[in-house]
Amino acid sequence: MLMMKFHTFYTTDLPEYVYEFHKQLHETLKVDVEYHCINLQEDERYKNHELPGYAAHGDMMDEIIQNAGDNEVVCFLDIDCYITRPFVAKSTYNIVKERKMFCGNAQNISHNFLRNNVYAAASCFMIHKQAWIALGSPSLKYDELEGYQDVFIDTCMELSMRANETGFDYMLLQPNGFDQMPAMSLGPLGLYGKGTHYPFSWHLGRVSDIEKNQEEKVLLVKTYKNLVSGDLIGPTYASSKLFVDNSGR
Numbered sequence: 001m002l003m004m005k006f007h008t009f010y011t012t013d014l015p016e017y018v019y020e021f022h023k024q025l026h027e028t029l030k031v032d033v034e035y036h037c038i039n040l041q042e043d044e045r046y047k048n049h050e051l052p053g054y055a056a057h058g059d060m061m062d063e064i065i066q067n068a069g070d071n072e073v074v075c076f077l078d079i080d081c082y083i084t085r086p087f088v089a090k091s092t093y094n095i096v097k098e099r100k101m102f103c104g105n106a107q108n109i110s111h112n113f114l115r116n117n118v119y120a121a122a123s124c125f126m127i128h129k130q131a132w133i134a135l136g137s138p139s140l141k142y143d144e145l146e147g148y149q150d151v152f153i154d155t156c157m158e159l160s161m162r163a164n165e166t167g168f169d170y171m172l173l174q175p176n177g178f179d180q181m182p183a184m185s186l187g188p189l190g191l192y193g194k195g196t197h198y199p200f201s202w203h204l205g206r207v208s209d210i211e212k213n214q215e216e217k218v219l220l221v222k223t224y225k226n227l228v229s230g231d232l233i234g235p236t237y238a239s240s241k242l243f244v245d246n247s248g249r
Contacts (some may be wrong), residue, residue: 004093005032006077007064009057012039014079018207021224022079028228031083036060058141058155061122065140068129073097076156078123080207080220081105082227088200093126095171100134102127102159103171105198108187109154116187119160120172124201127159131170135162173198177235179219190239195219197235202227 010019026033038056061076068074073096083089096103104120138158163170175186179195186192194216196203202223210216226233
């Protein structure tokens with residue numbers, strides 16, 4: 001019987017503690033994670049690529065979903081995303097398996113005209129193989145939007161776009177809050193930011209910048225220590241746009 005297992009991508013230039021925190025926490029929580037590491041400097045496929053990390057991440061995801069069994073649910077988890085409530089994750093996995101659908105953390109591309117296109121993002125994502133087939137077996141890799149310069153379809157975003165066009169059933173895992181300002185608009189759903197809290201996960205966001213930002217590093221370390229100690233964590237700021245003290249956008 002297939003059980004819930006997450007696939008996590010990271011690169012060799014990531015600080016070692018980011019990988020170690022992720023691995024130690026999920027071992028403590030008894031959440032099964034398989035890690036996929038790539039050296040972008042040595043892999044010929046990405047040496048001259050404009051966005052090598054995005055490309056390699058998408059290629060890994062495509063390979064895994066293509067090779068999955070017909071009744072398998074494939075799960076992905078970013079290296080800066082922690083499972084916070086394993087029992088909720090498992091319940092969600094069972095729903096995805098039973099209904100042959102997909103789900104993911106709600107996210108958007110907030111800096112261009114696609115900002116209202118909220119989608120199930122790769123940070124924490126589950127998909128039944130039959131859902132992927134029903135939607136035309138698209139690549140999960142990021143892509144440029146045809147006819148526009150520097151406007152991208154993000155990793156996994158194509159699936160939500162196709163589901164919206166066809167009425168295919170899926171779930172957005174909506175945030176209830178976040179830990180650091182500035183807040184970003186999540187289209188009509190509210191706000192999110194660094195350290196976003198989702199129903200069963202916590203996502204730092206853009207971990208590649210962590211060594212340049214001491215506040216983000218402190219936040220990651222603090223969150224890891226709280227979770228590995230068995231503490232339930234809550235957000236500093238609420239996601240609702242009704243709260244005026246969240247206006248630091």
